[in-house]
Amino acid sequence: MPNIFSQFQKEDECRKMLEASRWENGKPHCPFCGNEKYYVIEGGKRYKCANNKCYKKYSATTGTIFENSKLPLSLWFTAMHIITAHKKGISSCQLARDLGVEQKTAWFMNHRIREALKEKNSPLLDGTIEADETYMGRKYRADYKGLQPEEIDHKLSSKIKNKGAVLGLADRKNGTIRVKVFESNKTEFVVDAVRKNVSQGSVLHTDGSELYNSVEDEYFREKVIHSKKEWVKESMIVDKVHVNNVENFWGVMKRGVYGIYHQISFKHLERYADEFSYRYNSRKISDKERFNLTLERVNGRLTYNTLTGKNEISPEK
Ligand SMILES: [Zn+2]
Structure with a gap:
């Protein structure tokens, strides 16, 4: 496990990895209006759209499963690596121990990451x-x-x-x-x-x-x-x-x-099915390649409310 942690230790490097994966050549563009001009704010952690009709603030996590999370990307990346590398899946209790977080937090991360594993826009099968x-x-x-x-x-x-x-x-x-x-x-x-x-x-x-x-x-x-x-x-x-x-x-x-x-529960069955099929379908590539593949799929977020059916705040608040 220690090598996984050291791989994703630096928050800046994780952010650069996410930017490179989300944006062409890692160059930011506004997720709200598509404008490619921006101001760097908060020491490079976020950007502000330079379109005067927009001026919205964003970061590489906007619109992804990491959006609004108080947890560092280094922790998310480590969790993604652990979840996708485990052949049989991992319980949130085990994940909590591996990451050093509370079980409730691990449960939430586990579910959000599974959302990224979901198959989207799949072409018709043939043969x-x-x-x-x-x-x-x-x-x-x-x-x-x-x-x-x-x-x-x-x-x-x-x-x-x-x-x-x-x-x-x-x-x-x-x-x-x-x-x-x-x-x-x-x-x-x-x-x-x-x-x-x-x-x-x-x-x-x-x-x-x-x-x-x-x-x-x-x-x-x-x-x-x-x-x-x-x-x-x-x-x-x-x-x-x-x-x-x-x-x-x-x-x-x-x-x-x-x-x-x-x-x-039936409610979560689909996400588990996606997790197992994702792992099965990527069984022939290395853990590192699988991680990069997963990182490309983090668009689209799942709120805590969607998961629990409650209108309450997310656990990392
Ligand atoms: Zn904009």
Whole structure:
């Protein structure tokens, strides 16, 4: 851990890193009116727009997940590095210990950073796509500790409340996954998500679920029937038919969520799904490259109120 801390020790250097990542050649421009002329204020920490109709003050953190935070960027960067490098995710208790902050603060940072990991403006997938769904998002109980994800699923399966359906779409060609979260596994949700994410005419590999029957005219669907102990079979046209990549991903995500987070409410399920898919999709690059990639995605902030549904101040106040 010490090398991570020394890497992001100097606040000035962190700010320069963020400026270089956000602005072309690191040259500031006003996020409110787009003007490229500015005055340097507060010893270079902030800028003031030189457009006399605007004159707004801003910094590299304006409009990012770091906006209005009293915490130093060095701490944020360290947290980003820790969160994205951990294969199975990290609890806010552990993050609090690693960073030397209160658990509540770590929880908030954890959620804001996950917001940056969210997939935005994703192009349609094509080629061979595996589609498979699962259920998550209910309270994990202490007596489930040590059980395999499948066993926990089984114990939870009788309860419907606060359960979310999760759809995984694995791109066979790129080895990546895209995850979508719904309140329930209603056909319309699943079908809509498939249409919005997979281009028509693609090959769709699924299990025997009836959820995909209504898109059979739009995709070349091939299925493996798990109830008939069918897991991999020869395709009629291309590749082997299976949904093993999505199922492997569910294993990693559930072990992470059940084992590390202990509890997960439906409200936060989507963000966890984004975190796990982000890490999975960047598994072949180094921690350093992943950090830089994450830094490019910090635009768009999540307020404490959005997270908690309260109209109260954020914890770092
Ligand atoms: Zn301006």
